[in-house]
Amino acid sequence: MSGAASYEPTERTTPTRARERAAYGHETVHAILDAGYVCHLGYIRDGSPVVLPTLYGRVGDRLYLHGSTGSRPLRMAGATPDPGLAVCVTVTHVDGLVLARSAFHHSLNYRSVVVHGTAYEVTDPQEKTSALDALVDHVVPGRAADSRPGNAKELAATSVIRLDLRDVSAKIRTGGPNDDPEDLALPYWSGVLPVAPVYGTPIPSDDLAPGIPEPAYLAAR
């Protein structure tokens, strides 16, 4: 990654163990974020941590999440006079199950990104529209342009929050098990079982108007 732009490691993004798995390059971080659409949003509610799965989109160095204007964390992010919600947003892809001879060395191959920061409500209408397009396009690339855009009522009912990618890092594990040398001759199978999300045959709505073909971007998924 030498020469490429990187996020600055911070106290929070510098691991105390397995440092070789940490990565900060823009390209690496963005690729992991762009490969997904569900993040786990962490925030504090009444002094306790809460973790919720939710959709996200990325535009440049900004992550966008959305929800109903009635949703608790989104209300907190836009609260006046003291807006901003301390969050941690984590995106994880599991790539393989790592089976070692020893139970101890079992592991996963994965790619994850953890973003720390303060999320703020997006109030600029143009930024909000772009963010919502990015959210839809994360789920199915190309879909935002092939659906009815939000109308004024829908936009008013939807809150979008923004989280800058600054205090951010990726973590990646690849390869086989790291068994201890003295375990290599044990009579247990060892290796990696690859895993990936696979998309099935699209199921059209029962009430789909006749003559509407299956869009090409679905096949690309």
Added chain:
Amino acid sequence: MSGAASYEPTERTTPTRARERAAYGHETVHAILDAGYVCHLGYIRDGSPVVLPTLYGRVGDRLYLHGSTGSRPLRMAGATPDPGLAVCVTVTHVDGLVLARSAFHHSLNYRSVVVHGTAYEVTDPQEKTSALDALVDHVVPGRAADSRPGNAKELAATSVIRLDLRDVSAKIRTGGPNDDPEDLALPYWSGVLPVAPVYGTPIPSDDLAPGIPEPAYLAAR
């Protein structure tokens, strides 16, 4: 689910919206937990939320997570004189991408479980061993019995924390898009794109001892 045992809804597990998606039955909650092995663990560090992907196992009404004894949240869970770490553990399975005619009604089909509570370090050696077996068996059912069990040194280097399933709920969305009636005739494809994790061909370690067959439990994954 009538007649079956259920977790008691709490203030934290009663959603303010989409209440029809919430479920509390033991069977439903356990099935979602048992279908996975990666959770997102939320806790508070220096006043800010942290969300980390990590492995878990379930034994009855207890969830077990593990890590190095040097890991920050695990140290906090076992701290003296004031042990216990406030956590939120979330498990999410995505089952389908829901494409509505309107951008606004795009959604996901998913099953998730959110567990709130206080995690404590497991100090009983027998409970610790069972917990670690459960963790390995969540990744690949049947694997714990077919690998070298942890030795004293490995067990000492591993910390296990327990979280009781009490303040817990499931959330499930199934079915097609919920488009507004006036959008049904719009010229956009709508429906569901199913998705599921699919396991590939096992990749044996380069240094696998000769004559060790691929275990049958791998094919079951």
